[in-house]
Amino acid sequence: MKNNLLLVAITFATTLFAQNGNTINDAILIDGTLTTINLLNYDSATDSGLTPSCGSSEDIFYSHTVGTGENKMTIGMASGGLALLTSIDYQILMAPSGDLGQLQEVSCDSYAVIALVGGSFQLVIDNVDETNVYYLRVFKNTGIGINLTSLLGGTSITMFSEFDATLSTENQEFEDTKIVTKEHELEILGNKSFTSSKIYALTGQEVLKEDNTEVIDAVDISQLNTGIYVLVLENENTSITHKFIKK
Structure with a gap:
């Protein structure tokens, strides 16, 4: 029994580690809205060095695969207001049928998080192909005075695909x-x-x-x-x- 429990614990820990988002291969899967961002993933984040890139800091990857019969993709982030003004840099990438050898940049941008107000972005992509994998790459904000715990504690990430008639x-x-x-x-x-x-x-x-x-x-x-x-x-x-x- 103890051996079985140990095996389950190791498997669970391995699964968590495999989806820590440090590289595109370890991207954290999202289907809907992730309302709780793991601060530990950001604390341990490193610069993946993946190209193309539009940021120079440590990065975290999230992913979503377009399902069968779906043709519309929505990607977004929303952050609550802090005591000061900051911004979050992000990049959206797409791998046709999950082939990272054909990785393409869809968007490279940032959104402002206004003091006491917050900020957000949303990108809707029409006529997407089934089995394509979309990646959201978020660059770690290292600005002076940024309280990362407060910032991430009030940030949600949305990635989902659907059928639009x-x-x-x-x-x-x-x-x-x-x-x-x-x-x-x-x-x-x-x-x-x-x-x-x-x-x-x-x-x-x-x-x-x-x-x-x-x-x-x-x-x-x-x-x-x-x-x-x-x-x-x-x-x-x-x-x-x-x-x-x-x-």
């Missing part, structure tokens, strides 16, 4: 709409909602524009010179782009 609708519109380039026109197949079209030269100059009350099934390009152009189809809520060659 409106995003799914826009994606479906994009997937259903096919554009075929012909000699004198662009044929728009499967269009259910796009009523406006614009064509731009690669210089950014708008060369054609058409607004309709009904959905577009073709765009006349007979007056265009030979070259490469960009078509933009729009409705009230969204737009799609398509690059084509006029021969």
